[in-house]
Amino acid sequence: MDAHAEIARAIDNYRDKVVALSHEIHEHPELRFQEVFAAGLLTKAATELGLEVERGVGGLETAFRAEFGGKGPTVAILAEYDALPNGHSCGHNLIAGAALSAVAGLKSIASLPGRIVFLGTPAEEGGGGKIILIDKGALRGVDAAMMAHPTDAEFCTMPALATQHLKLTFHGHGAHAALAPWDGSSALAAVIQTFQSVDAMRLHLRDGSRIHGIITDGGQAVNIIPERTECLFLARAKTSKYAREIGARVIRCAEAAAMATGTRVEAVVEGGYKNLINNLSMAHRYAAHSEALGAKSVEAPENTPTGSTDMGDISHVMPAIHPSFAISRHGEGNCHEDAFVAHADSKRGYDAMIRIAKAMAMTAYDLLAEPNLLASAKKEFEARKES
Numbered sequence: 001m002d003a004h005a006e007i008a009r010a011i012d013n014y015r016d017k018v019v020a021l022s023h024e025i026h027e028h029p030e031l032r033f034q035e036v037f038a039a040g041l042l043t044k045a046a047t048e049l050g051l052e053v054e055r056g057v058g059g060l061e062t063a064f065r066a067e068f069g070g071k072g073p074t075v076a077i078l079a080e081y082d083a084l085p086n087g088h089s090c091g092h093n094l095i096a097g098a099a100l101s102a103v104a105g106l107k108s109i110a111s112l113p114g115r116i117v118f119l120g121t122p123a124e125e126g127g128g129g130k131i132i133l134i135d136k137g138a139l140r141g142v143d144a145a146m147m148a149h150p151t152d153a154e155f156c157t158m159p160a161l162a163t164q165h166l167k168l169t170f171h172g173h174g175a176h177a178a179l180a181p182w183d184g185s186s187a188l189a190a191v192i193q194t195f196q197s198v199d200a201m202r203l204h205l206r207d208g209s210r211i212h213g214i215i216t217d218g219g220q221a222v223n224i225i226p227e228r229t230e231c232l233f234l235a236r237a238k239t240s241k242y243a244r245e246i247g248a249r250v251i252r253c254a255e256a257a258a259m260a261t262g263t264r265v266e267a268v269v270e271g272g273y274k275n276l277i278n279n280l281s282m283a284h285r286y287a288a289h290s291e292a293l294g295a296k297s298v299e300a301p302e303n304t305p306t307g308s309t310d311m312g313d314i315s316h317v318m319p320a321i322h323p324s325f326a327i328s329r330h331g332e333g334n335c336h337e338d339a340f341v342a343h344a345d346s347k348r349g350y351d352a353m354i355r356i357a358k359a360m361a362m363t364a365y366d367l368l369a370e371p372n373l374l375a376s377a378k379k380e381f382e383a384r385k386e387s
C-alpha cells in the first residue's frame with residue numbers, strides 16, 4: 001500500500017474516536033487560555049497514539065507539543081480548540097479533530113521520511129497563542145506549518161487580514177450636568193467625536209481595510225458630565241504595515257477629539273495579528289489532494305470576505321497554509337454566528353473534518369518525502385516575506 005492510501009486507511013479507522021472527541025469539545029466550549037478540558041482530551045488521545053506529549057508549552061497551560069518521525073525535515077500540524085462566548089461558533093472543535101486525525105494518519109506510516117510536530121495552540125480568538133508560542137521557541141526547527149479552518153467555502157488559501165488592537169481611554173472633568181456643565185469637560189463627547197472622525201476617514205482607506213469599535217465605558221451617571229470613557233478599536237488591513245498605519249490614524253482622530261473637547265486621551269496599542277501569507281506551493285498540493293478526495297478547493301478570489309488569525313504570524317516565520325473547508329452552505333451561517341455552532345457538530349462538519357485531515361496529512365507527507373516540494377515552498381516563502 002502506498003503512503004497516501006495508508007494515511008487514508010488509518011484516518012478512516014480513527015474516525016469514530018475523533019468524531020466523539022470533537023463532539024465532546026463542542027459540548028464543553030472554553031474561552032481563550034481556559035481550554036483545559038479540550039487540551040486534556042487532545043493530549044490523552046495523542047498519548048494513546050504512542051506520542052510523548054509535552055504540556056504547558058511556552059508557559060501556556062493549555063498549549064501542548066508532540067513530535068515523532070524519522071530523520072529529515074519537520075512539518076507542524078496545528079490544532080486550535082478555543083470557543084467564543086456563544087459556544088463553538090468558529091468550529092475550532094473540528095480544527096482540533098482534523099489536526100489529531102492527520103497526526104493519527106501520519107503516525108501509521110512505519111518509516112516517515114522526516115518529522116511531524118503536533119502543536120496545540122490556545123487562544124486564537126483574541127489571545128494570540130501562536131504568537132506566544134513563536135516567541136517561546138515552540139516552532140524552532142520546523143520547516144513548514146499547516147492547519148485548516150471550517151467556513152462556508154472550500155478554499156486552499158485564506159487571505160486573512162493583519163490587525164491592530166487599540167484601547168483609547170479619555171479623561172475629562174466631571175461636573176453636575178445641569179447645575180454647572182460649564183465646569184466640566186466630557187469624555188463622552190470625545191469618544192463620540194472619535195467614532196465620527198473614524199467614520200469620515202473610511203472613504204480614504206484602501207480596499208479590504210476594516211475598522212470597527214465598541215464603547216466599553218460611556219460614563220458613570222446620566223447627571224454627571226462623564227469624567228472617564230473608554231473604547232476599543234480593531235483596525236484590519238491586507239498588510240501589517242498598513243494596519244499599523246490605520247491604527248495610527250485612529251489615534252490621531254482620538255487626539256483631535258480630545259483637543260476639541262478639552263479632554264485627554266491615553267492610547268494603547270494592544271498588539272495584533274499579521275496578515276496570512278498563503279504558501280501557494282503547499283496550497284496547490286493540498287488542493288490536488290482535496291480534489292482527489294472529492295472536494296474541489298480553489299484559491300480564495302481577491303477581496304474574499306475574511307477575518308484575521310494568529311496563523312498569519314506563523315506564515316511570516318515559515319511557509320504555511322490555512323485552507324478553509326465548507327461545513328455550511330453560503331447564507332446558512334458562517335463563523336462567529338449562532339447558526340454556525342450547530343454546523344460545527346453536524347455530520348457534514350465531521351465528514352469534512354475527516355476529508356480535510358487526509359488532505360493535510362498527505363500534503364505533510366509530500367513535504368517530507370519530496371525535497372523539491374519543500375524547497376519550492378521555502379523559495380516562495382523567502383521571495384514573499386514582508387520586512
Ligand SMILES: [Zn+2]
Nearest residue numbers: 090092124149
Ligand atoms: Zn476561528
